[in-house]
Amino acid sequence: MSPAEADTNAISVHLDRLLTERGMTLTDLADRVGVTVVNLSILKNGRAKAIRFTTLTKICEVLGCQPGDLLTHTPQNRLPREGEADRPAG
Template sequence: MSGEGDETHEIHVRLDHLLAERDMTLAELAVRVGVTNVNLSILKNNRAKAIRFTTLMSICRVLECQPGDLLTYRPVASRSKPG
């Protein structure tokens, strides 16, 4: 398992894809969700360490999507394997 300082994430955010599908800007989403543009940008660029469920619910409500549409899991191939 990775340490807390590890910057490799296995959860990826598909916010840019969903925004493009809905012809919506990050700034518009920020206003409608009630969070800062900077915080959504951090999320969109996969630099977030966590997301509040209330924020996730608001994003899903505004984008009319499910959490699984927004978040994907991609295992990191460079993890050491037993053997």
């Protein structure tokens, strides 16, 4: 994988929208979830490389949402599924 490919992220984070809809600040969320504002800011700005399920669970509990409300996947170059490349078109 090239460095350019490694930096490509097809996951979008919608934390800003959820916070706005709930009238909550990032600081409020950080306090209630038990993580630092810096870590939530990294997530909010799409720079996070990973998120613990325990953190995701707590964010969803506090915001009253599902993981799919917070994160979406937009494939950029979808790879063929197993067996898909072997099938003839048509």
